[in-house]
Amino acid sequence: MVLAVDGLRMRYGSTEVLHDVSFQARHGEVVALLGPNGAGKSTTIEILEGFRLRSAGTVEVLGVDPARGDERWRARLGIVLQSWRDHGNWRVRELLHHLGTYYAPYSTSTIDRPWETGELLAAAGLTEHAEKKVKTLSGGQRRRLDVAIGIVGRPELLFLDEPTTGFDPQARHEFHDLVRRLAAEYETTILLTTHDLDEAGKLADRILILTGGRIVAAGSPAELTTLIAGEDEVRWSIDGQTYRKSTADSTEFVRGLFSQYGAAVRELEVRRASLEDTYLALVRDGLAGGREPAA
Numbered sequence: 001m002v003l004a005v006d007g008l009r010m011r012y013g014s015t016e017v018l019h020d021v022s023f024q025a026r027h028g029e030v031v032a033l034l035g036p037n038g039a040g041k042s043t044t045i046e047i048l049e050g051f052r053l054r055s056a057g058t059v060e061v062l063g064v065d066p067a068r069g070d071e072r073w074r075a076r077l078g079i080v081l082q083s084w085r086d087h088g089n090w091r092v093r094e095l096l097h098h099l100g101t102y103y104a105p106y107s108t109s110t111i112d113r114p115w116e117t118g119e120l121l122a123a124a125g126l127t128e129h130a131e132k133k134v135k136t137l138s139g140g141q142r143r144r145l146d147v148a149i150g151i152v153g154r155p156e157l158l159f160l161d162e163p164t165t166g167f168d169p170q171a172r173h174e175f176h177d178l179v180r181r182l183a184a185e186y187e188t189t190i191l192l193t194t195h196d197l198d199e200a201g202k203l204a205d206r207i208l209i210l211t212g213g214r215i216v217a218a219g220s221p222a223e224l225t226t227l228i229a230g231e232d233e234v235r236w237s238i239d240g241q242t243y244r245k246s247t248a249d250s251t252e253f254v255r256g257l258f259s260q261y262g263a264a265v266r267e268l269e270v271r272r273a274s275l276e277d278t279y280l281a282l283v284r285d286g287l288a289g290g291r292e293p294a295a
């Protein structure tokens, strides 16, 4: 296991913000911590990065307790900070090359550190901006540089805390491609936090829904979609009167409707249960203190 979290609790003063959080991540897996504002996503990730000391529970990140991680351990992690503001006068290539030199002592027999600058620029989609000064980059380009800085040491585990905040749709799309490529081609394990359901659904092999400091559901996007009853909604009208029905088998229901009312059925609409319905229902229940976590 690349990540193993068991019974994690975090208290700020007398307020407990993480209650018994447990999850794991396997090698090469993309896991999304999805939840609304204040759910505890950043707190969780900061504990795993070794920046915050947990109140209770066991945590192993690449086999090491983050509270005791040394430089060698840290060199195996990639952390993408919110935005790289220093070094505005440095050129992109120069900065990446410079930061990469810190990782050279941490090469292993299987991982050559750092990432070769030209290859890294290409992987991050920054080749054409390589000679620009950092301060002249657009917001989206700067964010790509943040990611390039986060992965320059060829991390085995990459943390992405709300990575696409402020991206335009094109930059988002490119960023999603990069994340998928890191996982598929370079077998990087990735833990990302987001409150964007669509992003979690597109990127993650597994989604953990965190709300009010608890994981209220976990599974692949497809598993989560069917978790809550999975009922579709059918709407129709007959003689100007509208009807609606929730059903687990909308095809069968519609067949019955037509055999009974035939051409009198108008304005037929079938809405399939979506990941969004699941998410909203779980967050609602979670805030009300309901539902037990799914395995």
Ligand SMILES: Nc1ncnc2c1ncn2[C@@H]1O[C@H](COP(=O)(O)OP(=O)(O)OP(=O)(O)O)[C@@H](O)[C@H]1O
Binding pocket: 012, 017, 035, 036, 037, 038, 039, 040, 041, 042, 043, 044, 195
């Ligand atoms: N240093 C701190 N001291 C006290 N409370 C804190 C501290 N940091 C976070 N909190 C509280 O802990 C809870 C979880 O915050 P956290 O930042 O982990 O949530 P989040 O899921 O990352 O939210 P967002 O999506 O808004 O970034 C919130 O109620 C927040 O107010």
